[in-house]
Amino acid sequence: MTHLKPMSYDFAQVNATMQKYVDRQILAGVSTAVLKGQDLVHLHCAGWADKEHDIPLREDHLFRIFSNTKLITSMAILLLVEDGKLGLDDPVDPYIPQLAKRRVLRPDARSLDDTEAAHSAITIRQLLNHTSGLGYGLLDHGSLLYKAYNERRVLNAFQTLAEMITLLEDLPLNFHPGSAWQYSIATDVLSRVVEVVSGRDFDQFLRLRIFNPLGMDDTGFYVPQAQLSRLTAYYSGADPQNILQRGLRRLDKSPYPGAFTQPVARLSGGGGLVSSMHDMLALMRTFLPGGDAILKPESMALMMQNQLPAGTGISFPGIGNVPNKGFGLGGAVTLQPDVNDPPASAGEFEWGGIAGTHWWISPRHQIAGVLMTQKLMSFWHPFSFDFKRLAYQAVGAK
Secondary structure (H helix, E strand, C coil): CCCCCCCCCCCHHHHHHHHHHHCCCCCEEEEEEEEEEEEEEEEEEEEEEECCCCCEEECEEEEEEEEHHHHHHHHHHHHHHHHCCCCCCCCCCCCCCCHHCCCCEEECCCCCCEEEEECCCEEEEHHHEEEEECCCCCCCCCHHHHHHHCCCCCCCCCCCCHHHHHCCCCCCCCCCCCCCCCCCCHHHHHHHHHHHHHHCCHHHHHHHHHHHHHCCCCCCCCHHHHHHECCCCCCECCCCCCCCCCEEECCCCCCCCCCCCCCCCCCCCCCCCCEEEHHHHHHHHHHCCCCCCCHHHHHHHHHHHCCCCCCCCCEEECCCCEEEEEEEECCECCCCCCCCCCCCCCCEEEECCCCCCEEECCCCEEEEEEEEECCCCCCCCCCHHHHHHHHHHHCCCC
């Protein structure tokens, strides 16, 4: 782990607040870190990697980062754009012919056959910013596409990316490409684009172009046998309907038996990676001045800019609209701070995973934060808001 650099910043309130979430049994353990430029000015672990076996959380523990994987996949696509092998506004059709000539569900459609021809092809940019019209079969409970994706097991970890594309071939889109925002399987589709364009398996491309250059030795699609003792235990809340309810329930077979502990066919660019605090900080450093360059400055700036059409915002089923957020190429962009955001966070680039891991980057303040934990369904949870708000305060970002 990179050594903490002594600074005058006081993160005592961050530490105490994270400890409260552990003491209240809302989190088993939580690790937080903050970069100011290239300097690591805060690093703290609270609680347990494994409560049942009394194993304290350490800096070197491994976490299921789920949708934090999307940032890495988006970087892989931008590398291919920089190589001249791909264009952001290219139709996906030449690379993934199965997604050509899409059909789109009509408004208020009651069956998958109630469709019309798509007005335009899906582009690479639309896959990156989740305006492609694809579904997920994950959060959109009750919708036609949720049922269809689950009946066909589109998210099946034991099928390859190529097999996933075959399952998507005759499924309609939820809306015309570019006309709305919906969190989707689009980033997994981009994983397959990387394979087709580069001629390499997705994991090989990531290792060659991102992980090896940054020394991200802890990051991969499964934890090797010799390192399994470093993988944190996984938990859900006692009451999924009450995110602040005390109590944790251990999950040993989620999202499927053997998840993240053995090789798997689906190299999911949308949610398949395991990583460590060390590696996530290495990734954050590339977006801050003086960091190891993976992408060109103009590519990173583009990723962190809102890419959504005017009038389009982020909305999640069951949650509704997320105020004042846009979406870049791989993460959300804070257009104006909301009640949960630090007052100084305009222009921030961020995203997280379903198990509570979260990252954020403020280009304006040249700071970044990483939070690592292990609780199902804790994306954009109060603990992540508290961490960010207190971290901004600690470094004096205004």
